[in-house]
Amino acid sequence: MRISGLATGMDTEQIIKDMMTAHRIPLDKITQKKQYLQWQLDDYRSMNRNLRDTAYKVTDTMGRQATFMQKTVSISNPDAVGIKGLSANAEFAGTIEISQLAKQATYQGRDKDRVFAEDADLSKKLSELNITGVQKISITAPGKNGVIETKEVEIDTDQHTIQSALDKISKETGVTAFYDQHTGKIAMTSKESGKGDITVSGDFSVSIKLDGGTGVPGQNAQFTFNGLTTERSSNTFNINGFEVNLKQVTTGPVTFSSAPDTDKILESVVKFVDDYNKLIDELHTKIREPKYRNFQPLSDEQKKEMKEKEIELWEEKAKSGTLRNDPTVASMLTELRQMMSSSVTMSDGTKISLKDIGIEPIKDFKENGKLKIDEDKLRKAISENPNQVYEVFGKPAKDADKGGIAAQFRKTVDNTISVISQKAGSTGSVSDSFTLGRTMKSMDKQIERFEDRLKMTEDRLWRQFTAMERAIQRANAQSASLMGAFGGGGM
Secondary structure: OOOOOHHEEEEHHHHHHHHHHOHHHHHHHHHHHHHHHHHHOOOOOOOHHHHHOOOOOOOOHHHHHHHHHOOEEEEEOOOOEEEOOOOOOOOOOEEEEEEEOOOOOOOEEOOOEEEEEOOOOOOHHHHHHHHOOEEEEEEEEEEHHOEEEEEEEEEEOOOHHHHHHHHHHHHHEEEEEEEEEOOEEEEEEEEEEOOOOEEEHHHHHHHHHOOOEEEOOOEOOOOOOOOOOEEEEEEEEEEEEEEEEOOOOOOOOEEEEEEHHHHHHHHHHHHHHHHHHHHHHHHHHHOOOOOEEEEEEEOOOHHHHHOHHHHHHHHHHHHOOOOOOHHHHHHHHHHHHHHHHEEEEEEEOOOHHHHOOOOOEOOOHOOOEEEEOOHHHHHHHHHHHHHHHHHHHHHOOOOOOOOOOHHHHHHHHHHHHHHHHHOOOOOOOOOOOOOHHHHHHHHHHHHHHHHHHHHHHHHHHHHHHHHHHHHHHHHHHHHHHHHHHHHHHOO
């Protein structure tokens, strides 16, 4: 039982609260340190996400040869032929003359026979429309690259309507099938163009009156390319990394020629430099961020005495500088600066640097190694030798060869991410698996032990004050009794 100031008139509760506030100072310091470590952990993880996103972006663009092999193609008759570069290493030029376009094969049921009556309810199952049993249909049709393919489909008439049966045929074979309610016939078109007929067999083909039907065979595209007469099963095909699309028969040769798509390649390089500069800016800002030692994390008690805006402004300064002078990030920035100034060994043994193609670090030390572009020089390098520009950026690393800028960048960033992960882990990591997690777990145990001690201290103080109150109560009672006795004898 706690007795609060009945005998002494003291505000025992406030006195103990004030005494406990003094006892809690070491605990508050541990709690503040833990909160600061949590902010630091969050900043490390945020930085790792940013580094990972940038590294993937660089790999997916500057590390891909296709980025630098983009082409523009000039065509004398674009209505007849379409040509676009996909992954061509060399230029593409010449003439093409089209004598025949590729077509798909078609097939339809017997001319005079309807499959179903005009008033038939086609939403019913086939078994309700007098087509019964589990039946099969085998369909042969032109497939990809001119290969003739045969597929067999099983139709359960108790389960399928005419539409669901045709959907299954369209899904599982090389044709698209449909029912025309006006003529009452089923028609098919091969999914792929090219030489060959559609043929059908099986009891289901008889049931839906496809047996004895008529068809038009598919045909290959026929054309003359730079003097060579040849053919393809499709009107769209690839030659030397270019996609050719034949659109119409021509009466004469169509000329074409390709060149590097300098604008698109330049755009990719500029985007890389912008992303790189932004990353450098963010990292330098973070490791140069001031640390305000007089602004420690607020305790719950302190927050109760402050307004929301005051808390926000205070914590803004308290969170500042969590990664100030971080050695891992500083080391990575040094490596990146060196990388952007070094040379890359080309396939032919020559050494080319970013400066040679119009990209170099800004000399002002305040820019922290950010890059600038001489657009005219870069455009000229892309136009004259896009493959060389690709190697500067995207050449893969092999053995002692560090590779191009993209490969070196990815390796440096991945190493930094690994070191930071050892310190701060990642979302979902077990706290025992990284340094800050183990430290914070140890702090949690300290806080738990300290809170137990505080509880014991508070209980002890209450016992002492309660004992004091009781002692004073007894003394007051004895004094009153004595005074009563003395007072009684004097009357």
